[in-house]
Amino acid sequence: MSLIAAVSGIRDTGVYRRHPSPLAWLVLMPLLAWLFLFVIAPTVMLVVVSFAERDALGRIVYDFTFQNYIRAFDWLWLKVLFSSLWYALLTTLICLFVGYPVAYFIGRAPLQWRGLLLMLVMVPFWTSFLIRTYAWITILSKDGLLNSLLVSAGIFSHSAEILYTPFAIVLGLVYNFLPFMILPIYTSVEKLDNALIEAAYDLGAGPIRAFWQIIIPLTRPGIAAGAMLVFVPSIAMFAITTLMGGGTNPTIGEVIFKQFTSGRNQPFGAALGSILLLIFVLALWITRKYREED
Amino acid sequence: MNGVSHGVSNSPRLGGRLTAARVQACFFGIWTALVFAFLYIPILILVVFSFNSSRLNIRWEEFSIRWYGELLSNKVLIDAFQNSILVAIATTILATLLGTVGAWMLYRYKFPYQRALGLLIFIPMVMPEVLMGVSLLVLFVQFLHLPLGFLTLTIAHTTFCFPFVLVGVQARLQGLDPFLEEAAMDLGATPLQAFCKVIVPYLMPAIISGALMSFTLSLDEYIVSVFTSGAQSQTLPLKVYGMAKVGLNPQLNALSSIFILVTFLFAFGSYFFNRNKKP
Amino acid sequence: MKKTTTLLLSALTAFLVGCGKAPEAKKLSVFCWSEYIPQSVIDQFSKETGIQVSVENYASNEEMLAKLTAGGGQYDIIQPSEYVVEALIAQKLLHPIDKTKIPNLSNIAPQFLKMGFDPDNSFSVPFMAGTVGIVVNTDLIKDDIKSFADVFKPENKGKIVVLDDAREITAWALLSQGLPINDVSDANLEKVKPVLANWLPMVKVFDSDSPKTALLNGDVAIGVVWGGEGAILLQSDPKFRWIIPAEGTHLFIDSLAIPKTAKNVDNAEAFMNFILRTDISKQISDAFPYTNPNLAARKILTEEQIRNKASFPSDEEMAKMQVFRDIGTQGSKVDELVTSLKAQ
Numbered sequence: 029m030s031l032i033a034a035v036s037g038i039r040d041t042g043v044y045r046r047h048p049s050p051l052a053w054l055v056l057m058p059l060l061a062w063l064f065l066f067v068i069a070p071t072v073m074l075v076v077v078s079f080a081e082r083d084a085l086g087r088i089v090y091d092f093t094f095q096n097y098i099r100a101f102d103w104l105w106l107k108v109l110f111s112s113l114w115y116a117l118l119t120t121l122i123c124l125f126v127g128y129p130v131a132y133f134i135g136r137a138p139l140q141w142r143g144l145l146l147m148l149v150m151v152p153f154w155t156s157f158l159i160r161t162y163a164w165i166t167i168l169s170k171d172g173l174l175n176s177l178l179v180s181a182g183i184f185s186h187s188a189e190i191l192y193t194p195f196a197i198v199l200g201l202v203y204n205f206l207p208f209m210i211l212p213i214y215t216s217v218e219k220l221d222n223a224l225i226e227a228a229y230d231l232g233a234g235p236i237r238a239f240w241q242i243i244i245p246l247t248r249p250g251i252a253a254g255a256m257l258v259f260v261p262s263i264a265m266f267a268i269t270t271l272m273g274g275g276t277n278p279t280i281g282e283v284i285f286k287q288f289t290s291g292r293n294q295p296f297g298a299a300l301g302s303i304l305l306l307i308f309v310l311a312l313w314i315t316r317k318y319r320e321e322d
Numbered sequence: 323m324n325g326v327s328h329g330v331s332n333s334p335r336l337g338g339r340l341t342a343a344r345v346q347a348c349f350f351g352i353w354t355a356l357v358f359a360f361l362y363i364p365i366l367i368l369v370v371f372s373f374n375s376s377r378l379n380i381r382w383e384e385f386s387i388r389w390y391g392e393l394l395s396n397k398v399l400i401d402a403f404q405n406s407i408l409v410a411i412a413t414t415i416l417a418t419l420l421g422t423v424g425a426w427m428l429y430r431y432k433f434p435y436q437r438a439l440g441l442l443i444f445i446p447m448v449m450p451e452v453l454m455g456v457s458l459l460v461l462f463v464q465f466l467h468l469p470l471g472f473l474t475l476t477i478a479h480t481t482f483c484f485p486f487v488l489v490g491v492q493a494r495l496q497g498l499d500p501f502l503e504e505a506a507m508d509l510g511a512t513p514l515q516a517f518c519k520v521i522v523p524y525l526m527p528a529i530i531s532g533a534l535m536s537f538t539l540s541l542d543e544y545i546v547s548v549f550t551s552g553a554q555s556q557t558l559p560l561k562v563y564g565m566a567k568v569g570l571n572p573q574l575n576a577l578s579s580i581f582i583l584v585t586f587l588f589a590f591g592s593y594f595f596n597r598n599k600k601p
Numbered sequence: 602m603k604k605t606t607t608l609l610l611s612a613l614t615a616f617l618v619g620c621g622k623a624p625e626a627k628k629l630s631v632f633c634w635s636e637y638i639p640q641s642v643i644d645q646f647s648k649e650t651g652i653q654v655s656v657e658n659y660a661s662n663e664e665m666l667a668k669l670t671a672g673g674g675q676y677d678i679i680q681p682s683e684y685v686v687e688a689l690i691a692q693k694l695l696h697p698i699d700k701t702k703i704p705n706l707s708n709i710a711p712q713f714l715k716m717g718f719d720p721d722n723s724f725s726v727p728f729m730a731g732t733v734g735i736v737v738n739t740d741l742i743k744d745d746i747k748s749f750a751d752v753f754k755p756e757n758k759g760k761i762v763v764l765d766d767a768r769e770i771t772a773w774a775l776l777s778q779g780l781p782i783n784d785v786s787d788a789n790l791e792k793v794k795p796v797l798a799n800w801l802p803m804v805k806v807f808d809s810d811s812p813k814t815a816l817l818n819g820d821v822a823i824g825v826v827w828g829g830e831g832a833i834l835l836q837s838d839p840k841f842r843w844i845i846p847a848e849g850t851h852l853f854i855d856s857l858a859i860p861k862t863a864k865n866v867d868n869a870e871a872f873m874n875f876i877l878r879t880d881i882s883k884q885i886s887d888a889f890p891y892t893n894p895n896l897a898a899r900k901i902l903t904e905e906q907i908r909n910k911a912s913f914p915s916d917e918e919m920a921k922m923q924v925f926r927d928i929g930t931q932g933s934k935v936d937e938l939v940t941s942l943k944a945q
Contacts, residue, residue: 048431056433059424066481067445069465070457074449084929085692086663087670104941111944130357133350143530144593148358150534151585152365155578156562157542159379159570162814163364163371166380169818173367189759191820192806206361207538208486211531215494218527235346246497253493256444257486257535264450267544274815275765275807278940285452285545289663290767291936292929294456301453308448309441316437378837380817398640398656456667463672549668553630553655564635564660566811568833568889 071305078298086292096299105283105300112280115269116262119201120209123258124251126202127209131250132243134210135217146214149207161200161271168196168272192274200272205262209254216250264304280304365582372575379572390580393573399561403577406557409472410540413479417536420480421487422529426521429495430503443489446482454482455549462550470552478550479540486539487532494528627652629868632669632676634855635660637729638876639888646875652868660810669694669860677863678872683854686725687718687927695724696859702870705877713854713894716924725856726873729885730892731828732852732914732922733769735844741822748847749777752823758803762815762824765807767939768925768932770797773825776848783926785935794938801942816841831911832890843911845918852922854894886912 048056078096081089134145152160167173168191175187190196220243228238244251266281275282280300287297371379375386393399428439446454458478462468502524506516522529544559551560558577565571627650631638635658643654657676659665662685669679681689689695700706706714706726713727737746741760746752752761763770772782774793806815812826813834825846834841857876859869875881882898890912893899899907907913914922928935 045430045432048427048433052427052431055423056427056431059420059427062420062481062484063439063442066458066461066477067442069461070454071445071449073457073460074453082930083692084927085670085688086666086932087692104937104944108940108944126357129350129353133347133354136347140593140597142527144589146531146534147585147589149361150538151582151589152361153538154541154581154585155365155368156558156574157544158559158562158566159368159574159578160364162379162566162570163367165814165818166367166371167364169815169820171819187819189820191818192815203360203364206357208535211535212490212493212528215490215528215531216497219494219497219524229343235343239346249493249496253489256489257447260444260447263448270765270807274805276804276943278944281450283940284450286767286936286940287933288452288456288667289661291933292663292666293933294667296933298453301450304450305445305448308444312441312444313437316440378813378817378833380814396640456671459668459671548659548664549671551657553657556657560658561635564637564658564810566814567634567829568636569811569813 074298074305075302077295078302080295080298082293082295086294088294096296097303099296100299100303105280108278108283109280109304111277112263115197115201115279116259118198119205119262120255120259122198122202123206123209124255127206127254128213128244128251131210131213131254132217135214135220142214142218146211149210153204153207157204157267161268164196164200164203164272165191168199191272192276194273194277197269197273197277200268201262201265204265204268205258208257208261212253212257213247213250215253216247220246260308263308368575369579369582372572372579374572377572378569379575389572389576393576393580396573399558399573399577402556402558402561403581405472405555406541406559409475409479409555409557410537412472412476413483413540414533414537416476416480417483418487418529418533420484421532421536422491422522422525424484425488425491425495426517426525429492429498443485447485451482451543451545454478455546458546459549470550470555472552472555474550474552475547475555475557478546479543480536482543482546483536483539486535487529490532490535491525491528494525498524627865627868629654629678629865629872630676630863631656631678631872632665633658633678633680637680637855637889639884641888642876642881642884645881646872649875650868650871652871654872675862675864676860677865677869679858679860680728680855681725681858682925683716683718683856684925684927686856686858688929689858689860690719690724691927694861696861696863696866697723698726698859698873699870702867703874703877705874705879708877708879708882708895708897710894710896710899712919716854717926718924719856725858726877727894728855728857728876729889730852730854730894732845732892733764733773733825733827733850734831734911734914735846736816736824736826736831736834736911737842737844738816738819738822738840739842740840741819746823746842746844749773749825750848752825752846753800753803755803757823759805760822761804762806762808762812762821762826763804764812764826765809767936768928770800770939771935772851772925773846773848774800776846776850779848782851782923783928785928785931787934790934790938794942797939797942798945801939802945807943828911828914829889829891832909835909835911836890845914845921849921849923852919852924854924 077088079092079094081091081093083089134142137145170187170189170191174190178184179187225238225243228242264281264284266279266285269277269279270282284297284300287293287300291297372389373385373387374382375388376383428436433439455478462470462474468474502520503516506520507513511519542559544563547557547560551557562574629652631654633656643656646652647654659668662682665679665681666685669676700722703726706722709727713730714722719725735746735752744751771785771793774796775782775784775789777796778793780789780792805821806812808815812824813830815821816824816834817837831843835843857873859866863869877895879895879897879901882893882895883901886893886898886902886906890906890909892912892914
């Protein structure tokens with residue numbers, strides 16, 4: 029593995045990225061077809077529906093209207109959206125902090141151990157989500173294991189309210205998304221060149237400085253990937269929030285879901301979803317543009 | 323850990339460096355152990371409760387293996403579990419292929435509307451599952467006239483799984499030596515051979531990570547599955563999610579415990595197998 | 602050798618063709634709530650009639666509606682709640698049932714027949730009923746709780762679990778103000794807004810799936826929950842008490858109905874008749890402690906089952922109960938009201 033590449037983190041040199049040959053187009057076809065059929069088409073449907081009305085049963089009536097969007101720009105929904113974004117951000121940061129050392133450890137572990145360790149990270153999530161979450165509820169509830177432990181150890185004088193608090197929500201979210209931070213960071217750590225790290229130490233850098241100023245920047249792609257894979261899905265995630273948080277804090281995912289159930293207002297749900305998509309696409313577009321202008 | 327030094331030995335900080343590295347390894351090791359404990363605590367609880375004689379999984383009553391027995395005769399649950407595994411495997415294969423090849427093509431070639439494509443890929447990740455589920459349902463039934471079943475379920479799962487693979491592989495590609503492929507081709511390889519024999523091995527950790535993530539996501543998917551599955555392709559989450567009404571059946575705990583045990587055996591088994599197979 | 606191969610091939614073809622031309626295997630496609638029809642009942646039906654049953658589940662009425670109206674799945678039997686039956690009938694999405702094929706309908710107690718949402722039972726037969734009431738953990742709360750007002754007292758703040766259903770909660774607020782639960786006009790919603798604004802911040806947990814969890818775990822001390830949940834709590838520990846609110850409550854009825862697009866209507870009607878059979882109905886009650894509308898089945902239930910007040914409210918209590926009607930698009934206004942108050 030070349031040292032130059034590891035250090036320079038080359039993205040794309042103009043020389044390298046060629047114009048696609050017909051064969052290349054052919055190979056890209058499946059991805060394009062998939063994107064077109066199963067991503068673009070549903071998105072278009074979504075946007076179309078968001079401008080529609082609905083009947084008494086909640087079915088879509090194709091009369092053009094702006095009312096869903098007008099309704100969506102109410103402070104109530106925006107507040108819910110920001111709350112969800114905030115939880116997502118918090119989750120991402122905590123996952124990063126907790127998960128990075130794990131990814132680093134696994135990435136630098138002896139070769140035969142790595143696959144095993146990676147699988148061990150994932151295996152807990154091959155159990156059913158509901159029983160896993162109910163297990164947490166058993167642990168965190170007022171009569172639960174954690175409280176019993178803390179009270180008998182004398183740390184608390186009486187049972188604390190751990191479950192059904194924002195703390196529990198974040199705990200649940202971090203728990204479920206941790207592997208999605210660890211795995212991408214691992215792929216960046218794994219290709220770190222030993223010689224480089226040792227060179228860093230040899231040049232007189234203390235362990236902390238070497239880590240902070242050399243290793244972490246080198247694993248930046250992995251960190252960015254992990255952050256995306258945690259932040260993005262966690263915005264619309266609501267099952268965990270509802271179960272661990274007691275449903276007192278509505279999230280945008282829950283609000284949209286309810287439009288398809290008790291709210292019987294699919295077009296409004298579609299409008300909210302479209303706004304979410306738009307915000308996200310814009311944010312990504314802007315950050316990409318900013319990075320390219322670097 | 324595996325940092326065997328070479329050559330740079332007479333530095334006065336030699337002793338310091340080795341200790342620093344060891345301290346670092348120790349610190350990260352302990353951190354990792356703690357995180358693993360965090361990850362496995364609910365799993366431990368759930369396995370313990372699979373031996374709980376009480377039907378309502380809230381209080382421990384007494385030890386019993388009745389749920390394991392009942393599970394074996396619960397055809398519905400077992401069928402659903404098999405379906406889940408099948409769909410997850412199919413999804414993993416498809417998503418990994420799509421994601422890996424897609425990431426490579428986008429990296430290697432300059433396609434028009436490159437940035438737009440890059441953005442589109444994130445849409446399945448952002449879009450709330452209910453929206454994706456309903457729109458895919460309408461697409462399948464009213465436009466494509468596909469019967470709901472394994473195919474539609476797999477397509478739906480793959481659609482929101484492949485971005486995870488793609489993003490991971492893209493990240494790994496960012497450190498790729500651009501001349502690696504050229505070197506291979508100079509030695510006579512076709513682009514395809516260069517891809518398979520040089521790039522793919524380099525990408526392997528990202529591919530495996532993406533596959534693991536896809537498998538996990540697909541196994542537990544509920545909302546999208548509700549709208550895109552048929553009667554013969556009912557997966558485990560579909561059968562399980564309403565169970566909370568009468569209390570989650572401890573047979574589920576038994577099922578999960580067995581599955582984890584099998585996975586552990588497999589994982590540790592292959593570790594020991596590979597260990598003896600030293601190159 | 603060649604002759605054997607041709608012989609085998611033709612036999613295979615004949616077999617395949619024959620299979621294709623075989624009379625349509627007797628099938629039934631059921632779309633129902635999770636954990637509502639015991640698997641043993643389904644298996645018994647298949648065994649007795651030879652009809653292959655495939656079952657798909659949903660966790661809410663609207664989930665079922667969403668899939669049904671988007672055209673997904675050909676279902677023969679669905680299990681809608683009372684207000685959904687009304688909406689489906691109004692939209693002409695149900696297949697009328699032939700009551701001559703369902704003689705067991707006579708097993709049902711008269712108070713559950715000919716109800717407002719389906720005046721002649723032309724489209725649905727009752728499956729199970731239930732109610733919503735108050736459960737109190739008497740170890741933690743010693744006061745006498747009799748009404749919604751008692752539940753939402755300031756000293757109970759942070760100790761309450763309620764259903765996560767905007768319509769339900771609004772209905773209770775309406776009841777507490779003496780208003781009819783189906784009159785969710787904008788005016789009435791304005792009237793109950795302060796009540797809801799007072800109640801909602803006191804709630805610790807909103808849970809429609811398993812409110813009993815919070816009660817059993819000791820995280821909450823009092824709850825307004827489904828009758829089925831109440832029955833399970835009463836069965837599990839004598840410290841729980843079940844109270845029907847003095848202001849009244851509502852009765853819900855889940856029925857079996859046949860969608861217009863059903864393919865196996867005869868099999869569906871046979872299934873309905875089967876469910877209404879005395880012994881089958883008893884099996885369902887044994888598995889799930891809901892309010893069984895089947896009078897003949899009630900006669901063969903155990904003492905313990907009949908005495909469970911959450912499963913079988915008294916006649917006076919039943920007389921005070923109202924039934925949900927379809928409120929159409931007002932549903933989203935109700936939803937928005939509750940969400941806005943929750944998000945404070």
